Amino acid sequence: MKGALKLISILSGLVLWHLVATRVVNDSSLLVSPLVVIAKGYEMMFVTAELYPHLVASSWIFLYGMLIAALVGVPLGFLMALSPVTRDYVNPWMTALYTTPRIAFAPVLLLWLGIDIASKIAIVFLGCVFPILINSFYGMRVVSREFVEVGRSFRLSGVALFVKILLPASVPFILAGLRLAVGRGLTGVAIAEWFGATEGLGYLIFFAGQTFNIPILFVGVAVFALLGIFGFQVLKIIENLATPWRKEFETK
Amino acid sequence: MAVPVLELRNLTKEIPAAGQEPFVIFKNISLTVNEGEFVSIVGPSGCGKTTMLRVINGLLTPSSGQIFIDGKEQKGTDGDLVMGFVFQGASLLPWRTSLKNVLLGLEGKKPPQEAGQIARSHLNLVGLSGFENHYPHQLSGGMQQRVNLARALAVDPRILLMDEPFAALDAQTRTFMQLELLRIWSQAKKTVIFITHMISEAILLSDRVVVFSRRPGRIRSEFAVPLARPRDIDIKSDHRFVELENVVWKQIEEEVKASRESSLI
Incomplete structure (x- = not known):
């Protein structure tokens, strides 16, 4: 039933898009039907395979950026939650960097790190790291006082308290942070590839826009959307594996 | 005489307030609990009984006074695990x-x-x-x-601390759990301190019922429960049960009334 509703929603959206493109706009230099996009996408993926290098380039940038963001964000978030000194030191910088538009960093990162993959990973990293950091921080901060008291009443050592109480209690928050980071990371990929790139989905979209190639532009956007959905699904699977105790909470 | 399992000596907990008299939660509690004894603590809401249990457990530090378990003084949550804590929720x-x-x-x-x-x-x-x-x-x-x-x-544990463990249960489940606790206790043979609001629960389960005064909590009175074990639900209609329940209720009622009056002034 739920699946059927989702399918109807997707199909009716595509039908509406198709109708608007063919009956209302009717100008293929502005908007094309989803059928054209799907056909073009199929061609680029399986016939000419020209999409493939772009997809691979963007995926690597995204994965590296996310990975480094998680490796930095989770421990730093924990440290901030557990140590007021760290919190006070990191907070002003975090707030400033978090609220500054990332696109403003792109040129300078390009200058520092070159036009290769490093500067692009850095831009994705900047997008992903804050939601992960902030969620890890709050996750550990809001661990119910009662759970901590349970640990203390059983005389758990500091390390045991962290491993057995604080860490498992924060896992759902970290996973939520990672999910937020997927969207921001993909935005980072697009931004990164608009500056001095020669491949990648962002480059593809930018190039298609410059040359008024509407079908390719939409293929690029659609692939981004599919990557986002794919990332969410992967995290959903990780979440079910890592927190089996939450599964029934949510369906109730 | 054998060393008691738990001894509290003049235990006091207050929260310092800047520029004011400290907020006294409970004051000068002295209590001895012997091996295998089941002691309940009843009292009006906010009388500090739950706080006292947390102090005994080491989750909070007392402002003054001492806690001894088997004659050894307890300090915070250091040392061996000698207490089991059953939380409310x-x-x-x-x-x-x-x-x-x-x-x-x-x-x-x-x-x-x-x-x-x-x-x-x-x-x-x-x-x-x-x-x-x-x-x-x-x-x-x-x-x-x-x-x-x-x-x-x-x-x-040497002593089991229970902080209103059945408070969140519905009435039927609660009664059932009380009887279950009687059965489990008779098998586990533990020394127990049991905090509750419910006088009948305290009498049904305990060897001794300690009545706390209104805040700042002090021990107002103690009653030995004159009912043989093993007990079951029928004991609630025993005249000694009913009489004790009335006596304890009157005391708590007085405390509640007095605290209402003092808060009106």
């Missing part, structure tokens, strides 16, 4: 199954196989065999408190 770790929750206090202290056996036998004791792999949210409130009890008992 949902204190089971939701990411651990029943068995893993019971194992919490045993991990790293016993070899895994032995710990597993101890945990299983305690789940069995509280009547939850077959629920080892259930997560807390899959259990009813009564079952969750059974796991809570098993977890506290599994560490083989």
Whole structure:
């Protein structure tokens, strides 16, 4: 039933898009039907395979950026939650960097790190790291006082308290942070590839826009959307594996 | 005379307030609890009984006074685990199954196989065999408190501290759990301090009922419960039960009235 509703929603959206493109706009230099996009996408993926290098380039940038963001964000978030000194030191910088538009960093990162993959990973990293950091921080901060008291009443050592109480209690928050980071990371990929790139989905979209190639532009956007959905699904699977105790909470 | 399992000497807890008199939660509590004794503490809401239990457990530090267990003074949460604590509400770790929750206090202290056996036998004791792999949210409130009890008992504490463990249960489940606790206690043979609002619960379960005054909590009176064990639900209609319940209720009523009057002034 739920699946059927989702399918109807997707199909009716595509039908509406198709109708608007063919009956209302009717100008293929502005908007094309989803059928054209799907056909073009199929061609680029399986016939000419020209999409493939772009997809691979963007995926690597995204994965590296996310990975480094998680490796930095989770421990730093924990440290901030557990140590007021760290919190006070990191907070002003975090707030400033978090609220500054990332696109403003792109040129300078390009200058520092070159036009290769490093500067692009850095831009994705900047997008992903804050939601992960902030969620890890709050996750550990809001661990119910009662759970901590349970640990203390059983005389758990500091390390045991962290491993057995604080860490498992924060896992759902970290996973939520990672999910937020997927969207921001993909935005980072697009931004990164608009500056001095020669491949990648962002480059593809930018190039298609410059040359008024509407079908390719939409293929690029659609692939981004599919990557986002794919990332969410992967995290959903990780979440079910890592927190089996939450599964029934949510369906109730 | 044998050394009491628990002795409180002039225990006081107050919260300092800047520029004001400190906020006194309870004052000069002296209490002795002997081996195998079941002692309940009743009193009006906010009289400091739960806070006192947390001080005994070491979760809070007393402002003054001393706590002795088997004649040894206790300081904070240092030292060996000699107390089991049964919390009021949902204190089971939701990411651990029943068995893993019971194992919490045993991990790293016993070899895994032995710990597993101890945990299983305690789940069995509280009547939850077959629920080892259930997560807390899959259990009813009564079952969750059974796991809570098993977890506290599994560490083989010298004294079991129970903080209104049945307060969140519906009336029928609560009565059933009281009778279950009588059965479990007769098997586990532990020294227990039991905090409750419910006078009948205190009398049904205890050897001795301690009545707290309104805040700042002091011991107002103590009653030995003159009812033989084993007890069952019929004992609630015994005239001695009813009389004791009335006496205790009158005292608590006086305290509640007095605290209302003082707060009106």
